[in-house]
Amino acid sequence: AQSVTQLGSHVSVSEGALVLLRCNYSSSVPPYLFWYVQYPNQGLQLLLKYTSAATLVKGINGFEAEFKKSETSFHLTKPSAHMSDAAEYFCAVSPGGYQKVTFGTGTKLQVIP
């Protein structure tokens, strides 16, 4: 069984401030972990993925995430928020292969000018 918990359905940050979106997972096997971004009325776009290589994963648009097995976490960060980062972000977990991917409930990021 696998699950994902995203802490905070809404997060607000000032432009230029640190972005931190939290994700904790539960998985009975070594997981593959993902972060996706969704802009209004659009599909999801893959930001980054962890597939058991380096624990610090860099993605697109300056985002990165660190896999911490001891904390069962995969938090998403960006050093400086930009107005264009305003969107909804989803964390997801999978056992790998064609196994089902389970998504979190999402975190809406608001960037304040």
Next chain:
Amino acid sequence: DGGITQSPKYLFRKEGQNVTLSCEQNLNHDAMYWYRQDPGQGLRLIYYSQIVNDFQKGDIAEGYSVSREKKESFPLTVTSAQKNPTAFYLCASRDISKYGYTFGSGTRLTVV
């Protein structure tokens, strides 16, 4: 460019009608998926298919049906048995060697 095309972008359904949402991909991916998205609930899996002429129920398959007659196509039918069909529907495909999904741009279905 390769990708997934969902159509239509907006769809209106009358009570008691069946409607079909289209999903076509030219990525040569074997696996395809349908998700339903409701505010605050994330994405919930409706059906998925790993190979042509085969598909499996996801977590919320009641009131939905699918077919997979071609590798490129995975249409979803929302039947009259689905009591609350108003939602945003997302189609995705997956290449086992690359992990993660590629998503279409979605279809917003509204019951009128």
